[in-house]
Amino acid sequence: MSSELIRYKDICVDFHGSRLFSKFNLIVNQGDKLILKGRSGSGKSTLLKIILGILHVDGGEIFYRGRKVSASNIWDIRKEIAYVSQDTDIGEGIVKDLINEIFSFDHNRGRKYHRKRNSLIEYFGLDRSIVYKKFEDLSGGEKQRICIIISVLLGKEIFLLDEVTSALDPELKEKVVDFFLENEDWTLLVVSHDNTWDRVAMDEIFVDGCEINA
DSSP, X not given: OOOEEEEEEEXXXXXXXXXXXXXXXXXXXXXXXXXXXXXTTSSHHHHHHTTTTSSOOSEEEEEETTEEOOTTTHHHHHHHEEEEETXXXXXXXXXXXXXXXXXXXXXXXXXOOHHHHHHHHHHTTOOGGGGGSBGXXXXXXXXXXXXXXXXXXXXXXXEEEESTTTTSOHHHHHHHHHHHHTOTTOEEEEEOSOGGGOOTTOEEEEOSSSOEEO
C-alpha cells in the first residue's frame, strides 16, 4: 500500500497579477520518482518551493504526511526534505567549514559523515581537496555536486531537485541521475529540461497552469 507524503489540493498561485496555477492537484507517495514537465515559466519550480514555504499559495492547501503545511510546522518539514537547485547557496567560506557548520546544528549533531563524504566526493568526480577550497570560488557544477552530497549526508529520503544537473557534462549527468534512481526508497520530485532524466523509472507530470489532477 502506498504511503502518501505530499498532497497538493486545489492549489492556485498568482504571479504578477496573472494566474499561474488553477486547482492543481497531485499526490506524491513514498518512493515515487516524478519529473515535472512544461514550458519555461509554467511554474514547475514554484511547485517545489511551496512545499517548503519558500513561496506561498493564493488558494488551496498543501499537506505533508497528512498534516496541512503551515507556519507552525514548516521548520519540522524542512528537516525531512532536501531541496537542491541550480542556484543553491550554502554561504561563503571553506567547503569543509561550511559542512561542519551544517552538522553542528542540533538536529544534525551526532551524524558521522566524514567517511561517506569522501566516498561521495569521489563518486561525483570531485577531488578530495575540494573541501579546502572556498565555496564561492567553485564552478557551478562543483557547487551543485557539493550541495547534492550534503543533502545525502543529512540522511534525507525526500528530494526536491530543481535543475541540479544543468551545469554538468553528459557523463556526470548520468552519474547523478543513476545515483538517485538506484535508491528505490527515495522519493524524488524533479524539475529539469535535461533529457538525461527521461528514464522509464520516472513518471512525468505535465504542468501548464491548467487544472491538473494526478
